[in-house]
Amino acid sequence: MAGSIHVIKVPDVGEGTAEVELVAWHVRPGDAVVEDQGLADVMTDKAIVEIPSPVAGRVLALGGEVGQTLAVGAELIRIERAGDAEAPVAAPARAAPPPSPAAKLAATPPPYAGPARPAADRPIASPAVRRRAWELGVDLGGVVASGTAGRIVHADLDAHVAAHGTRPPDRAPGTGSAERNDQQAVPVIGLRRRIALQMQESKRRIPHFSYVEEVDVTEVEALRAALNTKWSAERGHLTLLPLLMRAMVLAVREFPQVNALFDDEAGVVTRHGAVHIGIATQTRHGLVVPVVRHAEARDLWAMAAELARLAEAARAGRATRAELSGSTITISSLGALGGIVSTPVINRPEVAIVAVNRIVERPVLRGGAVVSRRMMNLSSSFDHRVVDGMDAARFVQAMRATIEAPALLFVE
Template sequence: MPSVIYKMPDIGEGVVEAEITAWHIKVGDTVSEEDPVADAMTDKATIELTAPVDGTVTALGCEEGDMLTVGSMLVTFETETEGDTEGDTDEVDNSAAVQNTPDIDADLTPNPSGSSDFIYKMPDIGEGVVEAEITAWHVKVGDTVSEEDPVADAMTDKATIELTAPVDGVVTALGCGEGDMLTVGSMLATFTVEGDVTPAAEPAPDETAPIKASTNKPAASPKPRAEQPIMPPSPITKKVLASPAVRRRAREAGLTLSDATPTGASGQVTHIDLDRLETALEPLPGETRIKVIGLRRVIAERMAASKRNIPHFTYVDEVDMTELEALRKRANAKSGETRAKLTVLPFIIRALALTLRDWPQFNARYDDNAGYVSQFADLNLGMATMTDKGLIVPVLQDAGSLSIWDMAAEIARLAEGARTNKLSTDDLSGATTTLTSLGPLGGIVTTPVINRPEVAIFGPNKIRPHLVMKDGVVTERQVMNFSVSCDHRVIDGYDAAAMVQDLKAYLEDPTVMFLA
């Protein structure tokens, strides 16, 4: 029989979640359309939610007293036919990927057949996280899973966690689509299990364990079945006016009537309005639409917030790297094959660590809500690293205490860990400022965006040959432009220029940095 998912509707006034204060149904009940289902209480009112279809209740999305976000699964019904339900439709996207160890939070409801409906709730994944983005599903409705099989990937601001099945069973419902935010305690998935199964709680996640970043690789397409997940219109909003023909067309085309702008004489949605809605939803010829989710979404949000909140300015100066390059080559020649080859990056970082001892305002964070700047004695340097999934910023801890060789080894470890998704939480946290480098692609000048709430970001550019006049003679030198972007609320332009001059002194006479 067709399965209908009734999602928590939009109950208006900017409300994003509501408390389910009372259930009027239970699993196994047969209901008719418009029968009371549950009471949902917001800060402003208590709303009675009613059944959108005739059917049998197969799963409830939460318990009484739980908070449920708009769009989360409220009830799942089995219906005799697909019916003629009206309102918002939302195809459940049954593709994606993840890894977990958090405590299991679930409900077990017996069925007359002897099986049980097991509701797996979004677990508490620690560190004060109240919600996570489901970036990938590893299961779809109808799949048979075993305990510990991957179910979904949940991404927070700090990590991507793989959530695994707490029981053996058959997937009967998914709580959201890929890219949706799900709060802790909301229904993640529902399983049909044999008998009365009570899983053992698992240990809390190990914050030092390696983090598996989502691959954002879509799983196989779901098999066709008579599913019709729906979200009925808000019970406190006015019913959308439309003729039966318009409603039928919208339903067959998978359009939501409330998304259309009505232009009919009585405020009804017309065929012309559906034409406009279809044009807005359908890609143009040659257009490919890619949903922004997971790491790419986080990067987009953080960069937008940084540019929106921080008045950036960038200072650039030219540095003569000839002597440093000569020193680097001598060091590599002397070490032979016993050590990894040194790049220029460890030398730049050592010079930066020494410089910032005298310029602590650059090695700082600005809490603009609380109104204070935190300056740090140790340089924990974020290192912007490009990977196949996007930009990741591992942290070189206490960079000023490392030798050139130890620094080179640690940089290599962090870069490899970023590319293979094997960095721990400690490797990704605690940065006091950031350095971004494009290596040989470095260009002439960069104007990097600050990693908020830090107040500066440093950007060495490409080293290139350049003819200069030195002691009356034209000679070739190896030069590099060095960029620093600063938060003008905290750092003045003069300070940026003076700081870079001190940095230049170390880089242009590199033996000095080993005497400091």
């Protein structure tokens, strides 16, 4: 007999969110679903949230198209619950989403490393797991699932890679110098749309000015190497970034006006005692800014451990909304790709951002002699409405003084 109709609405994901963007469907009308199976992904201001099914049954109707904005409380999907005469389906049939361009972009299948499975046996996995499998060239059809209702989790993927290895996605053979006239329309949805809107608003509303300073990192790099030699086995490996964050924390004490948020509609600048440092991080899925909270209360190794944890979560697409919000000042680092100089865009409503450029070993004149030194530029941008040029320069100079005399990193 027929079951009752269950309407799933867009949930309230907290922090005042009034609407979300629908970025992927994992089911289509007619599909059978089990309890806790992922139905759709929605994008908030900060993170992608997967919406699971609270019931088993069959999909009747979808409440929107990929790329559409839905209000909290709006109908997301209708499911007919399994009737008394129907047994719940153990493994749902996962058909491909409707073939709109946006849906194709949001639900691109991985390049399978083995034979394709029948549609009824398509594996159940979250978007983050599917992305990792695509990047590793792993066929999810060959991965043993341990999650609820046959769901493949990250640990299952790790175990499969450890046992069978990976292979890169297939590449088409070269076509020489033949002319190409193909085009590809790429919908700007999900995280990419959020990034675009945030950058647009930041540049539109904030009068940026930039300041670049050259820093000699020879001594701080020598200190880092010595600390790693002595403590890495016990406390973990240090990169340069935690030392730069420590220099930022000390500089903020002298110039609290740069560790602030500006509500330009209310005309209020809020200076923060806590230093919550956002780390602008480029992932395969787009730019995200995980936040190392209370950097002022962490030592170098605590900051390094938190950086490593957040970076792994960001790369895997598992960073939570709380981990991606609440920063008061931001550092942007592209590592070896950092270039000589950059003009970073402020992470609104913050008022300052510091970008770390590439380290270059080159000859420098010191005391009348030419010596080899490791040099790096700090490129910074400030909100000129609330930060004066002199204060901005002095703030960066304070960071430079600490970095070039790294014993100061340990002076309170």
